[in-house]
Structures are given as C-alpha cells and as structure tokens.
Amino acid sequence: xxxxxxxxxxxxxxxxxxxxxxxxxxxxxxxxxxxxxxxxxxxxxxxxxxxxxxxxxxxxxxxxxxxxxxxxxxxxxxxxxxxxxxxxxxxxxxxxxxxxxxxxxxxxxxxxxxxxxxxxxxxxxxxxxxxxxxxxxxxxxxxxxxxxxxxxxxxxxxxxxxxxxxxxxxxxxxxxxxxxxxxxxxxxxxxxxxxxxxxxxxxxxxx
Amino acid sequence: xxxxxxxxxxxxxxxxxxxxxxxxxxxxxxxxxxxxxxxxxxxxxxxxxxxxxxxxxxxxxxxxxxxxxxxxxxxxxxxxxxxxxxxxxxxxxxxxxxxxxxxxxxxxxxxxxxxxxxxxxxxxxxxxxxxxxxxxxxxxxxxxxxxxxxxxxxxxxxxxxxxxxxxxxxxxxxxxxxxxxxxxxxxxxxxxxxxxxxxxxxxxxxxxxxxxxxxxxxxxxxxxxxxxxxxxxxxxxxxxxxxxxxxxxxxxxxxxxxxxxxxxxxxxxxxxxxxxxxxxxxxxxxxxxxxxxxxxxxxxxxxxxxxxxxxx
Numbered sequence: 001x002x003x004x005x006x007x008x009x010x011x012x013x014x015x016x017x018x019x020x021x022x023x024x025x026x027x028x029x030x031x032x033x034x035x036x037x038x039x040x041x042x043x044x045x046x047x048x049x050x051x052x053x054x055x056x057x058x059x060x061x062x063x064x065x066x067x068x069x070x071x072x073x074x075x076x077x078x079x080x081x082x083x084x085x086x087x088x089x090x091x092x093x094x095x096x097x098x099x100x101x102x103x104x105x106x107x108x109x110x111x112x113x114x115x116x117x118x119x120x121x122x123x124x125x126x127x128x129x130x131x132x133x134x135x136x137x138x139x140x141x142x143x144x145x146x147x148x149x150x151x152x153x154x155x156x157x158x159x160x161x162x163x164x165x166x167x168x169x170x171x172x173x174x175x176x177x178x179x180x181x182x183x184x185x186x187x188x189x190x191x192x193x194x195x196x197x198x199x200x201x202x203x204x205x206x207x
Numbered sequence: 208x209x210x211x212x213x214x215x216x217x218x219x220x221x222x223x224x225x226x227x228x229x230x231x232x233x234x235x236x237x238x239x240x241x242x243x244x245x246x247x248x249x250x251x252x253x254x255x256x257x258x259x260x261x262x263x264x265x266x267x268x269x270x271x272x273x274x275x276x277x278x279x280x281x282x283x284x285x286x287x288x289x290x291x292x293x294x295x296x297x298x299x300x301x302x303x304x305x306x307x308x309x310x311x312x313x314x315x316x317x318x319x320x321x322x323x324x325x326x327x328x329x330x331x332x333x334x335x336x337x338x339x340x341x342x343x344x345x346x347x348x349x350x351x352x353x354x355x356x357x358x359x360x361x362x363x364x365x366x367x368x369x370x371x372x373x374x375x376x377x378x379x380x381x382x383x384x385x386x387x388x389x390x391x392x393x394x395x396x397x398x399x400x401x402x403x404x405x406x407x408x409x410x411x412x413x414x415x416x417x418x419x420x421x422x423x424x425x426x427x428x429x430x431x432x433x434x435x436x437x438x439x440x441x442x443x444x445x446x447x448x449x450x451x452x453x454x455x456x457x458x459x460x461x462x463x464x465x466x467x468x469x470x471x472x473x474x475x476x477x478x479x480x481x482x483x484x485x486x487x488x489x490x491x492x493x494x495x496x497x498x499x500x501x502x503x504x505x506x507x508x509x510x511x512x513x514x515x516x517x518x519x
Binding site: 108111146149169170171172175176179180181183184193196197200203204207 | 350424425426427428431432434435436439440442443444448
C-alpha cells in the first residue's frame with residue numbers, strides 16, 4: 001500500500017517536471033519574440049539616425065512615428081506614469097494625455113537621436129521577471145565614448161510584446177517620469193501638465 | 208556626435224564635486240538660513256526619500272541661479288579659450304588622481320581584482336600617460352571604474368538616508384556627506400593651492416555641460432528629474448548596475464496605484480504645523496547627518512572586526 005502511494009507521488013512529480021520543462025520552453029520563445037521586437041526597433045532607429053541630417057527634425061519625427069508607437073505600449077506607459085491620478089481623470093482627459101504623451105515620446109527620439117557617428121546596439125542577455133515580463137539587456141556602443149547600457153522592459157500585449165520601460169545606465173525612464181508627472185499633477189493640476197508636455201514637444205522641434 | 212547621451216556622464220558633476228571643500232560649513236549656513244525663512248507654500252505630498260523637499264527646492268533654485276550667473280559663464284569662457292586637447296588633458300589629469308580614491312574604495316569593498324586593475328590603470332597613466340594627461344590605460348582596455356566612499360558605505364549596509372540639496376554642491380544624501388568628506392581627504396588635488404582647485408572646478412563644470420543641457424531639455428520638473436536620476440544613478444553605481452531594477456519596475460507596473468500612495472500619505476501625515484516645521488526639519492537633517500557618521504564609524508568597526516576574523 002505504502003509503495004503504491006509512493007509511486008503515485010513519483011508520477012505526479014514526474015508530470016509536474018514535464019510541465020515545468022514545457023513551460024520554460026514557452027518562456028524562452030516569448031523571450032525570443034521580445035528580443036526580436038527590441039532589435040527591430042533599434043535597427044529602425046539606427047536607420048533614421050543614418051539619414052538624420054537630411055531628414056531634419058520633422059523628417060525624423062515622421063519616420064519614427066510608426067516604429068515608436070508600434071513597439072512601445074504608450075497608453076499603458078502613460079497610465080503607469082501618472083499612477084493613481086489616472087482614475088481621477090475623465091475619459092477625455094485620459095485620451096488627451098495619451099495623445100500628447102505619444103507625441104512627446106516620438107519627439108524625444110527624433111530630437112535625441114539626430115545623426116549617426118558609428119553607434120551600434122549589441123544584445124547582452126534576456127531576463128524573465130517574476131510577473132511575466134521580459135527584460136532585454138543591451139548596450140549602445142558609441143565610438144570614442146563610454147557604452148550606454150539600455151535595459152528594455154517588455155510586457156505582452158495581446159499576441160505581441162511591447163516596450164513598457166527603458167532603463168538607461170541604471171536610470172529608469174518610467175520611474176523618473178512617474179515622479180515628475182505625479183508631482184506636477186499634485187502641485188499644479190492636469191492642465192499645467194499638458195501645457196508643460198506641449199512646451200517640451202515645441203522645444204524639441206526647434207532645437 | 209550630436210546625440211545627447213542621457214545619463215552617461217555624471218549627473219552630479221555640477222553637484223558633489225563643485226566646492227566640495229565647503230560642504231559642512233555651507234550645510235550649516237544653509238540649514239540655519241532656510242530655517243529662518245517663512246514657510247508659506249501649501250503643503251505638498253512628500254516623498255519618503257525627500258522629507259526636506261521644501262528646503263531642498265529652495266537650495267536647488269539657489270544653485271541653479273549661481274550656475275546660470277556664475278559657473279556657466281565662466282565655464283563657457285574656459286571652453287572658448289581652451290583648445291579641446293588641453294581640456295581633455297585637464298580632465299584626464301584630475302580623473303587620474305581620483306584613481307587613488309577608487310583603488311582605496313575597491314579595496315574597502317573587497318573588490319581585490321578590480322583594485323589591482325585600477326592600480327595598474329593609475330600606474331600606466333601616471334608614467335606612460337605623462338602624469339595622467341593622457342588616458343593610455345583606456346587604449347589598452349583598462350576602463351575607468353567609478354567607486355567612492357559613499358558606495359563603500361552602501362556596500363557596508365549603511366542606508367542612504369534622506370535626499371539633500373547642498374548649496375553650491377548640489378544633490379547628495381545623508382550618507383553622501385561622510386562619503387564626500389573621506390573622498391576629499393583621499394584626493395591629492397584637495398591638498399594643493401586654490402588655482403589648481405579652480406581649474407578642477409572649471410573642468411568639472413565644463414564636462415557636466417552635456418548632462419545639464421539634457422536636464423534642461425528633457426525635464427518637466429527639473430528638481431524632481433534631478434532628484435530621481437541622481438538617486439537612481441547612485442543606487443546603480445553602488446550595486447554596480449546589478450540591482451534588480453526589473454523587480455521594482457514589475458511592482459510599479461502591476462501595482463499601478465497601491466503601495467506608493469500609501470507611503471506618500473504616511474509622509475504627509477507626519478507633518479507638524481508650518482512654523483516649527485522648518486526648525487524641526489533642520490534639526491532632523493543634522494540628526495541624520497550625525498546618525499550617518501555614527502553608522503560610518505560602526506561600519507568601520509564591523510569591517511575591522513571582519514578583517515580581524517579573516518586574519519585568524
């Protein structure tokens with residue numbers, strides 16, 4: 001009797017192990033998809049940088065609009081960035097925030113990656129987080145300068161992966177924006193936040 | 208290369224290194240000075256790491272003004288009249304001297320291999336690199352490491368304490384103050400005349416130009432932007448970039464609203480009435496500094512105990 005019970009237990013453990021293996025293989029596949037998405041975006045970014053001078057700011061903005069919006073989950077980012085305040089906004093305000101936030105994201109790429117001098121992205125490693133996210137660790141090599149570490153945090157959206165956060169040299173864009181945006185919302189309110197974001201977009205277009 | 212590199216150079220350059228030597232003196236002046244000013248702005252939700260935000264914002268504003276009207280014009284003039292290769296040489300020279308401090312802190316953190324490597328770096332640049340004017344070590348693959356006593360304290364388990372903005376010096380934490388005192392003491396350029404220190408300051412401001420410009424361009428609220436990037440950057444250095452940022456991000460993402468707000472609420476409910484508060488804050492800041500010193504002393508004790516056990 002004892003023996004049978006023992007065998008049963010072993011079988012259960014064995015099945016669990018099998019499931020575990022299958023599960024970890026599925027995870028590896030999702031990791032590969034996440035990596036693919038990041039690398040596609042990086043190559044699109046480099047391509048724009050290479051033609052950056054001829055394109056000019058508005059050319060870069062137009063060329064980057066699709067790559068940025070299809071690889072980043074900007075609605076989710078905007079929501080995380082303002083935290084609890086999101087619930088207090090009207091639907092109209094939420095839409096407004098997502099709109100200007102999207103423009104700001106594309107504008108800051110168009111502004112900060114304006115030309116090419118031999119930069120390249122290199123993939124370093126993949127990490128799967130406890131809550132089903134994937135982190136793609138990579139770095140940007142800049143000739144005659146220190147490498148910049150880029151860690152991309154991704155979450156699954158429907159069937160594809162989307163970038164939720166970028167950590168550059170240990171500084172999290174999401175945490176940084178969250179602190180800024182919630183502070184402004186609390187101190188000055190929604191309209192001031194939108195005005196400040198629009199001001200930034202304007203500055204980026206002129207520099 | 209026109210891409211501004213967000214965080215690659217020191218966000219605290221304007222900061223910690225400028226007028227490093229005035230630290231304690233100016234802290235006293237500032238806290239006493241600010242304690243005397245009247246509090247009239249509305250109570251704002253406080254962050255746990257920044258309980259002195261009201262004072263800090265004022266000092267930040269002051270530093271910004273000093274930078275705009277004094278440091279930046281002088282630094283721009285320096286950049287204009289100094290050829291690039293001289294600027295690079297000056298940067299390399301002071302950077303090389305810092306390696307003495309880096310080696311000491313490698314050692315204190317138990318990074319013996321890195322300590323040997325950084326000693327080699329210092330030796331090569333001081334000899335082949337003509338007293339450090341040329342960064343030869345980089346060309347043979349010895350990258351510059353960034354270690355300081357504040358990071359050592361972090362490795363030893365001293366908590367970072369509160370975020371503080373010091374007049375002329377910029378952002379630090381209570382742990383950063385004893386850190387900066389030790390770093391100043393172990394840097395040879397602290398012991399030479401004022402003209403050399405002035406050049407060091409100019410060089411620091413000039414090489415921080417990129418970061419400062421980036422803050423100007425990217426920040427919606429420059430104070431918060433500086434605070435968050437400073438704190439994150441220091442944490443990342445202290446853990447050598449190995450901290451599980453992703454776990455924190457995970458929480459941030461999942462728990463869109465929960466914990467953080469709770470922390471904030473607790474922070475503001477600790478508030479006292481406006482008048483006494485400034486004094487209370489100043490007193491607390493002093494207490495924290497003293498506490499940090501105490502923890503530092505204790506860490507020294509722990510470290511020497513550990514060393515003693517190792518010997519046996």
